[in-house]
Amino acid sequence: MTDRPHNNTDWNRRTFLKVGMAGIGLTGAAIALKQLSELNSKARVIIPPLPSDAAMASGINPMAVLRDFDYGTIKQENGRQIREFRIIADNSTLQLNSAVTFNTWNFNNRVPGPTLRAKEGDRIRVLFLNQGGHSHSMHFHGFHRSEMDGVKPVRHGAATVYEFDAEPFGVHLYHCHTEPVTRHIGKGLYGMFIIDPPKSRPPADEMVLMMAGYDIDDDRHNELYAFNGLPDYYMMHPIPIYQNQLIRLYLLNMIEFDVAATFHLHANMFQVYPTGRTLKPTEETDVITMGTAERHILEFSFRYPGKYMFHPHQDYIAEAGCMGVFDVIERNA
Numbered sequence: 341m342t343d344r345p346h347n348n349t350d351w352n353r354r355t356f357l358k359v360g361m362a363g364i365g366l367t368g369a370a371i372a373l374k375q376l377s378e379l380n381s382k383a384r385v386i387i388p389p390l391p392s393d394a395a396m397a398s399g400i401n402p403m404a405v406l407r408d409f410d411y412g413t414i415k416q417e418n419g420r421q422i423r424e425f426r427i428i429a430d431n432s433t434l435q436l437n438s439a440v441t442f443n444t445w446n447f448n449n450r451v452p453g454p455t456l457r458a459k460e461g462d463r464i465r466v467l468f469l470n471q472g473g474h475s476h477s478m479h480f481h482g483f484h485r486s487e488m489d490g491v492k493p494v495r496h497g498a499a500t501v502y503e504f505d506a507e508p509f510g511v512h513l514y515h516c517h518t519e520p521v522t523r524h525i526g527k528g529l530y531g532m533f534i535i536d537p538p539k540s541r542p543p544a545d546e547m548v549l550m551m552a553g554y555d556i557d558d559d560r561h562n563e564l565y566a567f568n569g570l571p572d573y574y575m576m577h578p579i580p581i582y583q584n585q586l587i588r589l590y591l592l593n594m595i596e597f598d599v600a601a602t603f604h605l606h607a608n609m610f611q612v613y614p615t616g617r618t619l620k621p622t623e624e625t626d627v628i629t630m631g632t633a634e635r636h637i638l639e640f641s642f643r644y645p646g647k648y649m650f651h652p653h654q655d656y657i658a659e660a661g662c663m664g665v666f667d668v669i670e671r672n673a
């Protein structure tokens with residue numbers, strides 16, 4: 341989606357000079373062990389092969405966004421584990437459909453921003469660099485001190501560090517909190533922030549869906565809507581999942597201007613974990629209502645193979661791009 345891929349070398353040099361953070365990285369062996377344990381926890385889950393035509397000409401790939409979790413970089417400092425993330429605010433154009441090119445403001449050159457993921461109790465450090473041309477910031481949902489609340493604008497060319505402990509476990513979000521916030525979020529400055537409970541949830545095919553709107557003509561109404569950045573993408577590219585395998589869906593409503601949106605799944609019911617704050621579901625339904633910034637974990641599996649739609653039941657939102665399909669595949673097919 342970009343003509344300016346971000347340059348980690350540049351980030352390292354500039355930001356570490358500017359921000360002056362020091363850290364001792366884990367050894368390679370420790371990193372390998374950690375990756376192995378993360379792999380083991382998913383051992384019983386099989387992800388179907390992804391369609392080869394999934395990437396769009398615009399460069400953003402919602403098929404990859406689905407299961408792309410950024411666990412950050414683990415560091416040890418003074419006997420404490422730090423989980424460090426690097427975020428750059430930038431601009432780029434996104435081809436929303438054959439007719440509409442949209443100038444996004446974004447985190448790490450993608451809309452939505454990266455799905456940041458941690459475990460409850462981790463010390464989180466976010467190195468934030470603003471190259472976006474306007475002032476931006478990062479505001480995280482969850483517990484933290486006032487000075488880490490991310491409502492102070494960071495001007496173009498400046499960097500800052502947000503540091504706080506990951507709590508409470510659940511599915512949260514982050515977004516730019518520079519005014520007017522509707523505009524900054526509407527341009528693409530938002531992402532999901534998942535905090536896993538101390539004891540991991542059961543193995544599942546985990547994926548992320550973020551619902552958002554695009555106000556193309558600046559009239560404070562959305563003309564287009566999308567799951568994971570691109571209107572109608574998952575209609576054109578159904579999401580392959582396996583029959584009878586547990587799906588854990590991290591769902592966020594990030595639609596500005598519309599007060600609420602529902603999420604409806606065809607031919608099925610899902611278990612609801614409100615805000616991801618429970619380890620047991622509180623409800624079973626096939627449609628759930630979310631105000632802006634509300635989010636839940638939904639769990640389900642499909643009994644029968646075939647193609648099944650999902651969409652908000654505000655059908656004008658669905659018809660303007662917020663619609664997709666699960667392609668349920670037989671396990672032995």
Ligand SMILES: [Cu+2]
Nearest residue numbers: 476516518524
């Ligand atoms: Cu902003």
